[in-house]
Amino acid sequence: MTARRAVLLIATAAFGTLAAGAITGGKVIRSHARGGASGAAAAQPAPAARHWVGTWATSPQDPDDSWARPAVFIHRTLRQIVRVSMGGDTVRVRLSNEYGSTPLVIGGARIALSAGGDSIVPGTSRPVTFGGRPAIVVSAGAPALSDPVALRVPPLADLAISLYLPDSTSATTYHPLALRTAYVSTPGDHAGDAAMPVDTTVAHWFFLTGVSVRAPADAAAIVALGNSITDGAASTLDAVARWPNFLARRLEAARTTSQLAVLNEGISGNRLLHDSAGTGALARFDRDVLRQPGVRYVVVLEGINDIGFSATAGFENEDVSADRIIAAHRQLIARAHELGLIIYGATLTSFEGADYYTPAGEAKRRAVNRWIRTSGEYDGVIDFDRVVRDPDHPTRFLPAYDSGDHLHPGDAGYRAMGEAIDLDLFVAHHD
Numbered sequence: 001m002t003a004r005r006a007v008l009l010i011a012t013a014a015f016g017t018l019a020a021g022a023i024t025g026g027k028v029i030r031s032h033a034r035g036g037a038s039g040a041a042a043a044q045p046a047p048a049a050r051h052w053v054g055t056w057a058t059s060p061q062d063p064d065d066s067w068a069r070p071a072v073f074i075h076r077t078l079r080q081i082v083r084v085s086m087g088g089d090t091v092r093v094r095l096s097n098e099y100g101s102t103p104l105v106i107g108g109a110r111i112a113l114s115a116g117g118d119s120i121v122p123g124t125s126r127p128v129t130f131g132g133r134p135a136i137v138v139s140a141g142a143p144a145l146s147d148p149v150a151l152r153v154p155p156l157a158d159l160a161i162s163l164y165l166p167d168s169t170s171a172t173t174y175h176p177l178a179l180r181t182a183y184v185s186t187p188g189d190h191a192g193d194a195a196m197p198v199d200t201t202v203a204h205w206f207f208l209t210g211v212s213v214r215a216p217a218d219a220a221a222i223v224a225l226g227n228s229i230t231d232g233a234a235s236t237l238d239a240v241a242r243w244p245n246f247l248a249r250r251l252e253a254a255r256t257t258s259q260l261a262v263l264n265e266g267i268s269g270n271r272l273l274h275d276s277a278g279t280g281a282l283a284r285f286d287r288d289v290l291r292q293p294g295v296r297y298v299v300v301l302e303g304i305n306d307i308g309f310s311a312t313a314g315f316e317n318e319d320v321s322a323d324r325i326i327a328a329h330r331q332l333i334a335r336a337h338e339l340g341l342i343i344y345g346a347t348l349t350s351f352e353g354a355d356y357y358t359p360a361g362e363a364k365r366r367a368v369n370r371w372i373r374t375s376g377e378y379d380g381v382i383d384f385d386r387v388v389r390d391p392d393h394p395t396r397f398l399p400a401y402d403s404g405d406h407l408h409p410g411d412a413g414y415r416a417m418g419e420a421i422d423l424d425l426f427v428a429h430h431d
Contacts, residue, residue, distance in 0.1 A: 246418025
C-alpha cells in the first residue's frame with residue numbers, strides 16, 4: 001500500500017478538522033468583523049412570498065476517493081433516514097449521479113415520516129415523482145430534482161426516503177460518513193412498505209444529496225462547509241450529534257431563528273486546496289454552498305487537513321503554507337459576497353497528539369487562526385478553538401471533549417461547539 005493511499009484511507013475514516021470573540025458562560029460572543037455584511041444582505045432581491053429552502057443536505061463523493069469498492073444493488077430498495085432542520089408542508093428531494101459513468105435508473109421512490117428503524121409512520125407515505133412520472137433515468141454526471149410532494153414535515157423530524165433500483169446499480173455517488181443506519185431490502189420494490197423486509201444495513205447515503213421545503217419568505221438556510229469535524233467523525237451512530245445538528249436544535253427552539261435551516265456540507269478528509277477524500281472545498285463551493293436553495297449564511301471550518309497533509313509522507317508536492325490557506329479563505333469570502341451571502345469563519349481546533357501533528361503544522365494553525373480572528377475579512381468569527389481546547393494546554397483538546405484521537409471531538413465536544421455559537425449572528429441580518 002502506498003503512503004498516499006494509506007493516509008487517504010485513514011482520512012476517510014477519521015480526519016477532520018469572532019474579530020476575536022470572548023467566551024462568556026460557554027457562549028462565543030458574536031463579533032461582526034465587517035461593516036459590509038448588512039450591505040451584502042441588502043443587495044439580495046426581495047424573496048417571493050414562498051420559496052424553496054434546503055432543510056437537509058450532504059455532499060456527494062466518489063468511492064474512488066477512498067479506494068472503496070462501490071456497493072452494487074440488484075433489484076433492491078434503499079430506505080435512507082435523514083434528519084431535517086426546518087419543517088414545511090411541501091417537500092422535494094434531490095438525487096445525484098455526479099460520479100457515475102452510466103445512467104442511474106430509479107424505478108420508483110417514496111418519502112414518509114420515519115417511525116424509527118426501517119418503519120414509517122402510517123398514513124405519511126407519498127410517491128416521489130419526476131416530471132409527473134414515478135421513474136427517472138438520471139444521466140451520468142447529473143443531478144435530478146423531484147416534483148413537489150405534499151407532506152407535512154415537523155421541524156427536526158426524521159424522513160424515510162426509499163429508492164427502488166430495478167437494475168444492477170453500482171453506488172458510484174454516495175456520502176460515506178452518514179452516521180445514520182440505512183436499510184437495504186431483500187429483492188423487490190418495497191418503497192411503499194410500512195416496514196421493509198431488510199436484507200442488510202449500511203451507514204452511508206447513496207445518490208441522495210438534498211431535501212428542501214417550501215417555506216415562508218423570511219426562511220433561509222445556513223450552510224456549514226467543512227471537513228470531518230463538520231461531518232461528525234467520531235460521533236455516535238444514529239445519535240445525530242454533529243455540531244450543525246446541535247445548532248439546528250437551538251435555532252428551532254429560539255423564536256427569532258426558527259425559520260433558519262442548517263445544511264451540513266462536511267466531508268471527512270476534505271481540504272481547501274487539493275482533492276483527497278472528496279472534492280476540495282474551493283472546487284466544490286459552488287455546488288455545495290452557492291447553489292443550495294435559500295442559502296443566506298455560510299460557516300467555514302476548513303484548513304486543518306491542508307496543514308496536516310503537508311507533513312505527511314506521500315504528499316510532499318502538496319505542502320501548503322499558512323499564506324496559501326488564508327488566500328483560499330479569501331476566495332471563499334469573495335465568492336460568497338459576490339452573491340450577497342453572509343459568511344463566517346470558524347477557527348481551526350487543536351490537534352496536538354493527532355497522527356499528522358507537527359510543531360510546524362501547529363505554527364501554521366496559529367497563523368491561520370490569528371488571521372481569522374483579527375483580519376476583519378469574514379463577516380464574523382466563530383471561535384471553535386477556544387470552545388474545545390484545554391485552557392491548561394491550548395494545543396490540545398480538553399479531555400472531556402476529545403474523542404480519543406486528539407483531532408475530533410466526541411459527542412460532548414460537538415455539543416459544546418453547537419451550543420457556543422451566538423445565535424445573534426443569524427438574527428441581525430435575518431429580516
